[in-house]
Amino acid sequence: MEALWLSLQQSSFAAGVRSSEFIYPAANVLHVLGVIGLYGLVAAMDLQILAGSGSNTLVWRLRPYAIAALVIVALAGLTLFAADAVAVAANPVFQLKLLAILLAVLNFLVHITAKRPGVLRATAAISLVAWLVVAALGRYIAYA
Amino acid sequence: MKTLLAASAALVLSAGSSFAHHGWGSYDAAKPITVTATIDDITIENPHGMMMLTIDGKMWHVTLAPIRRMNARGATADIVQKGKTVTAHGYPKRDGTPEFRAEWIEIDGTRYQLR
Numbered sequence: 180m181e182a183l184w185l186s187l188q189q190s191s192f193a194a195g196v197r198s199s200e201f202i203y204p205a206a207n208v209l210h211v212l213g214v215i216g217l218y219g220l221v222a223a224m225d226l227q228i229l230a231g232s233g234s235n236t237l238v239w240r241l242r243p244y245a246i247a248a249l250v251i252v253a254l255a256g257l258t259l260f261a262a263d264a265v266a267v268a269a270n271p272v273f274q275l276k277l278l279a280i281l282l283a284v285l286n287f288l289v290h291i292t293a294k295r296p297g298v299l300r301a302t303a304a305i306s307l308v309a310w311l312v313v314a315a316l317g318r319y320i321a322y323a
Numbered sequence: 324m325k326t327l328l329a330a331s332a333a334l335v336l337s338a339g340s341s342f343a344h345h346g347w348g349s350y351d352a353a354k355p356i357t358v359t360a361t362i363d364d365i366t367i368e369n370p371h372g373m374m375m376l377t378i379d380g381k382m383w384h385v386t387l388a389p390i391r392r393m394n395a396r397g398a399t400a401d402i403v404q405k406g407k408t409v410t411a412h413g414y415p416k417r418d419g420t421p422e423f424r425a426e427w428i429e430i431d432g433t434r435y436q437l438r
Binding site: 196197198199204259262263321323 | 347
């Protein structure tokens, strides 16, 4: 696995990110803005579901934007990761964050295939917490 | 889904196989060190630059700042150069690795704050 991170870190893309004065900070800003956008959308959808009015028009409207935000966050995150892949991959908080992302995505997959109101509400509640945990762990990588 | 799980499991298991030079908490601010040496090598890059100094016959990695901050503080590439004499003050790694995070560096009588 480490060989993979090393080859990513030694790629010309990663070298370009490291040597540029602005790419890394720009990706950093974009990553944070993306997280804000993503969580705003996630919270709006989850709260709509938890309010349980039965009308989920808002969820259908917002979901594509949330997925777009997640893609932006992931691409910006990959840029940051590539620059320093070997050290970051070995960071325990980063590993925990990946695990939290995996659980949050699995939770989303359960949610979109669920029919029972109880499951829909439970996954919405989990989502509300899970994405906050992901963001918190992300911020904590630098201190691990 | 199985691939995703396997990939993340593999990543989790690869923990500790390489040392992470990151984490501000891994530097011991209670044991500041100040050294003067010749810059053996220097890379000015993001997320932070790094210079190599030989201290008492041992090669030390000295963590600098992001490119933008280095430039903003005046510690540009034409000043922080290989072969120059530098005085660096910073905090060493807690685990004993020969690496310290520079709080400031001084070259040709000018001190550049990096934090």
